[in-house]
Amino acid sequence: MPPKGFLFSGVNCGLKKEKPDLGIIYSEKPANWAGVFTTNAFKSAPVIVSQGKMDEKVRALVVNSGNANAGTGKEGISDAEEMCAEVARRLGIREEEVLVASTGVIGERLPMEKIKDGIKRAVEQLSPDNFSKFAEAIMTTDTFPKIVERELDGGKAFLLGIGKGAGMIHPQMATMLVFLLADADFPSHQLKECLKKAVDVSFHCLSVDGDTSTNDSVFLLANGMSEMDDVISFQQALNEACVDLAKMIARDGEGATKLILIKVMGAKSKEEARGVGRRIAVSPLVKTAFFGADPNVGRILCAIGNYPFETPPLVDIFIGGEKVAENGVIIKFDKEKMREFMKENREIEVEIELKRGNSSAIVYTCDLSYDYVKINAEYTT
Amino acid sequence: MPPKGFLFSGVNCGLKKEKPDLGIIYSEKPANWAGVFTTNAFKSAPVIVSQGKMDEKVRALVVNSGNANAGTGKEGISDAEEMCAEVARRLGIREEEVLVASTGVIGERLPMEKIKDGIKRAVEQLSPDNFSKFAEAIMTTDTFPKIVERELDGGKAFLLGIGKGAGMIHPQMATMLVFLLADADFPSHQLKECLKKAVDVSFHCLSVDGDTSTNDSVFLLANGMSEMDDVISFQQALNEACVDLAKMIARDGEGATKLILIKVMGAKSKEEARGVGRRIAVSPLVKTAFFGADPNVGRILCAIGNYPFETPPLVDIFIGGEKVAENGVIIKFDKEKMREFMKENREIEVEIELKRGNSSAIVYTCDLSYDYVKINAEYTT
Numbered sequence A, B: 001m002p003p004k005g006f007l008f009s010g011v012n013c014g015l016k017k018e019k020p021d022l023g024i025i026y027s028e029k030p031a032n033w034a035g036v037f038t039t040n041a042f043k044s045a046p047v048i049v050s051q052g053k054m055d056e057k058v059r060a061l062v063v064n065s066g067n068a069n070a071g072t073g074k075e076g077i078s079d080a081e082e083m084c085a086e087v088a089r090r091l092g093i094r095e096e097e098v099l100v101a102s103t104g105v106i107g108e109r110l111p112m113e114k115i116k117d118g119i120k121r122a123v124e125q126l127s128p129d130n131f132s133k134f135a136e137a138i139m140t141t142d143t144f145p146k147i148v149e150r151e152l153d154g155g156k157a158f159l160l161g162i163g164k165g166a167g168m169i170h171p172q173m174a175t176m177l178v179f180l181l182a183d184a185d186f187p188s189h190q191l192k193e194c195l196k197k198a199v200d201v202s203f204h205c206l207s208v209d210g211d212t213s214t215n216d217s218v219f220l221l222a223n224g225m226s227e228m229d230d231v232i233s234f235q236q237a238l239n240e241a242c243v244d245l246a247k248m249i250a251r252d253g254e255g256a257t258k259l260i261l262i263k264v265m266g267a268k269s270k271e272e273a274r275g276v277g278r279r280i281a282v283s284p285l286v287k288t289a290f291f292g293a294d295p296n297v298g299r300i301l302c303a304i305g306n307y308p309f310e311t312p313p314l315v316d317i318f319i320g321g322e323k324v325a326e327n328g329v330i331i332k333f334d335k336e337k338m339r340e341f342m343k344e345n346r347e348i349e350v351e352i353e354l355k356r357g358n359s360s361a362i363v364y365t366c367d368l369s370y371d372y373v374k375i376n377a378e379y380t381t
Helices: A046-050 A071-091 A112-124 A130-138 A190-198 A233-251 A270-282 A284-291 A298-305 A335-344 A370-377 B045-051 B073-091 B112-122 B131-137 B188-200 B231-251 B270-281 B282-289 B297-305 B334-346 B370-377
Strands: A007-011 A022-037 A059-066 A098-105 A146-152 A156-164 A177-182 A217-222 A259-267 A316-319 A322-326 A347-353 A357-365 B006-011 B022-037 B058-066 B098-105 B144-150 B157-164 B177-182 B219-221 B259-267 B318-319 B322-326 B347-352 B359-366
Touching: A007 A112, A007 A130, A022 A046, A022 A112, A022 A177, A022 A190, A046 A098, A046 A217, A059 A071, A059 A112, A059 A130, A059 A177, A059 A217, A071 A112, A071 B098, A071 B219, A098 A217, A130 A146, A130 A156, A130 A357, A146 A233, A156 A233, A177 A233, A190 A217, A190 A233, A190 A298, A233 A357, A259 A270, A259 B073, A270 A284, A270 A298, A270 A347, A270 A357, A270 B318, A284 A298, A284 B231, A284 B370, A298 A316, A298 A322, A298 A347, A316 A335, A322 A335, A322 B297, A370 B282, A370 B370, B006 B112, B006 B131, B006 B231, B022 B112, B022 B131, B022 B177, B022 B188, B045 B073, B045 B098, B045 B219, B058 B073, B058 B112, B058 B131, B073 B112, B098 B219, B131 B144, B131 B157, B144 B231, B144 B322, B157 B219, B157 B231, B177 B231, B188 B231, B231 B259, B231 B318, B231 B322, B231 B359, B259 B270, B270 B347, B282 B297, B297 B322, B318 B334, B322 B334
Parallel strands: A059 A098, A177 A217, A259 A347, B058 B098, B177 B219, B259 B347
Antiparallel strands: A007 A022, A022 A059, A022 A217, A146 A156, A156 A177, A259 A357, A316 A322, A316 A347, B006 B022, B022 B058, B022 B219, B144 B157, B157 B177, B259 B359, B318 B322, B318 B347
């Protein structure tokens, strides 16, 4: 069940051939909101425009795929502002109440006539049931729409999360767009805190290819229409929704055939646990080995060793629960059996026990296949 | 012409099917030496053993390919020591005078009987002319042996460099082995200084896949047999030889079809220039675009933006001398012409003008192709 008072739409405006490429979310009541945005120095125009509305209550969100409106300078900013203005005009709300996001090719101006025409039709088609149309409209190289739902406080309110990922996915955000909508009632400073915590254990622990994009954004809107305000239950549902979306995004990484969960335990700090997990998650050698169902423990050990430890940790490594390295030394194990296990499973857990402390983290990533190369060698051509 | 007093050999001892997999370098006179080694926490056994001989003069170097002797614990250390002892015994020199290096699969014990048999035959075949046999013996997934030669001080002495690379190549060393041999005469502290400078502008500016291996080593030996001691001319030749080897290694990166030279100018510091260059060099999205001859400037801009600038730089970007971005904004250029240019050239220069200061750096990398995935998905199987 979608949260109360939110309407959705997704239409084609000509950025993609036929599929939906422009979506709108509308809230019947002004919503408090929070956002987490890319750390890339070249923030896209829509990121800059949306970040400028941090202190407003908002009513609507307009998103296009197929064109990132990044690397487009001042003209790009004007285009993003015009998108908001057009949505506001059509909905009879203020421009300041409209957020904007874009994803797609970097460095090209938006075709504003097409966009405006799309906005007109998207406003006409707004409906509470159209959230899957919206989810489709934000996809780029994603192979499936990503939607999660959570009850809040035993069904008193609802949380809906919609995301897209595929490429340029890395901690500190990526061409990843996530929209989290709740009819719960929280002030924006509390939303901000909750979102930060949820993003820390989910999207910041996610890496597809090590590239942080110019456009990454996570939006959380709460319109209060269900008057639920239990922050503990909200935080829990938000964390779960974000982790689920992060896993979906990793599983659907460009060309990915496998979801890899890297659990790092026994670290001296959260930062260390995540740092070690990320070294593994960004290693092309580890990722291609997983694609080839090759239990190449040496590459995992090597990737761990690239974390700047002061002394080599006495690390144990497990793949799918089976110990493959002990105290930093690779041990004998049944390679044929492990190969079979890696071939047959679309979700593989790698556990790293560092024996240095009590902190842990889970990092989500995927394998690196021929199709990643194919998709990315041919994306703009 | 190889430097005076160095003998070489390369034989097959059964680590590879037929090709040479074990090589020895022997110096008729004890040589001063310097080394730069991997920063990986899990240093391989041969790295640990060779690093322990920093204060010795050396006479010989034994190298095997096909097995990295890394992640092998105390037994691995014993094996590496035994390799040195066996070479010393066969050559009638002290064990302390023998350095050792290995490259190949991580996590498996060396087959010591095969290795010892190989050492016996390699010692028998030592000759000044066999350096190309040695260069073959250290290859793993390299497609060509890498050899550079330089005259020193107008032909008074000679420098010979032999390297191998292919995968796990990244700043701060990689499964990259380089052996630099000179008959010039320098104390080891001076060799150390010269090597550090040369490595800084060459191998530390090289990235194939972002992985720093457990085994990377650069050795510089000078046996003084030509009594040449002009440090300025030596440094210049050493830099040139190292840059040439770094380029060869990038060009021969696993699956690579193109060498990419990333010149970063106008940086606030050398560190910043290199940091920006590396962000581009490790981006799988940039590297796949080059493979696809796709002038995807947005990905380059995005990769630059992942460097932690305090404010977005007004960057200009040039590909093959043609301006494609100005002041951080992607500009119009003839994409078809650029595509042709990228298709036709095996060496492509990307220039980045940051307009922040006066420091610059060149970073060497290659594209990311289907064959990288193929080679690495199937390496140990």
